[in-house]
Amino acid sequence: MSLFQLPQAPTHEPLQLTWLSVIQLRLKLQKPFITSFGRQDERDTLLVMLRTQDGLVGIGETPSMAAPMYDENYLWADLDVLQRFLIPTVSEQLKGVICCFDDLESIFKPVKGHRFSKCGLEAAYWHLVAQQKNVALASLWGGRAESVQAGFSIGAKTLDDVLERAERAIQAGFKRLKVKIWPGFDRIVLEAIRNQYPNIMLQADANTAYDPFLSEHIAALKTLDELDLLLIEQPFAENRLLDHARFQAEHNLKTPICLDESIRDLNDVRQAIDLWRLFEVSERLVINVKPPRVGGYWESVRIATYCQAHQVPCWVGGMLETGLGKWMNISLAAHSAFNLPGDHLQPQPYYQQDIINPLPTLRTDGTVIVPSGEIGEIDWETLERLQVARFDFQVN
């Protein structure tokens, strides 16, 4: 780590904020999303909106979950931390003036955890910086790719439903599928997809559903090694970093383990890479980088840069964001460190109504265009229609 050069955040003219708002939206999913931790038909998400003195508006998304099932963060805690701590401190401590990224980090540092709420505020800040400098978000974050590969995360509970969604995705041009698995619903579904599509890039996401001390669970996971999977995401609980590395090494699994829930910041990535090295399996580690889970886009850039320096593959994961969050994730994925397809879209739009136009679309080669300028136009009418609560703070 001491030899590693952290990337330097871009500089900009001071931003003088006049208003800060938090908006709670309620969105209806086009199709229910089912994982080992439950089913979602609709979901709330939070937007942080910043206005500057010279009339710029920056918006960032905190894609909260309704309950603390994926991460200890969830909607009401995220909202509370934004309202009670993060936003008042920008107003009081910084007097609404943000001169550089360090100013924002100084607000975040005294607040332990709560990475989702930090991400929304930080994303709104980057949205402002991009507008002020008149550059694309991708280039602010060091990304140069004009398009990025996209995969589809299938969240369904029955074999028929998964196969049906997989077929639609293949028709739409997806080159990579990710399937949610849990004990009792793993080999059967992955094998069916593998038989149907022998050449597709296929990966599994367990969302912590397995227990490393249950021999049936370990046996089930081991049989997946024959299915030529790109990776297996997060079989064990988030704080079981060591068990993940040991499982990889003890069974000499050729399928790489990908960490999602276990990675909260760059330090977690550093420890994971060190562990996989100690077990001599370092070429079989993959990192899923989700900006809200790691506290923002700049921490994501740091992680990506670190992974690249250590030859560890990584990709940008999703949290069922609105089009706004997805465009930002796609902009992040333009960084050359990201070398596996990200969860950026589905065969159909995620939501019955979304807040930005256009939405990301898949090209026939399985890629999505990276915005070279603005990330799209906010549909204010729809945004207001979907709004269930709004909190405004004036900088005093």
Ligand code: OSB
């Ligand atoms: O583990 O990647 C996950 C959605 C909610 C919570 C956790 C996860 C997911 C997804 C959705 O898989 C990915 C997407 O946004 O398409």
Ligand code: MG
């Ligand atoms: Mg995951």
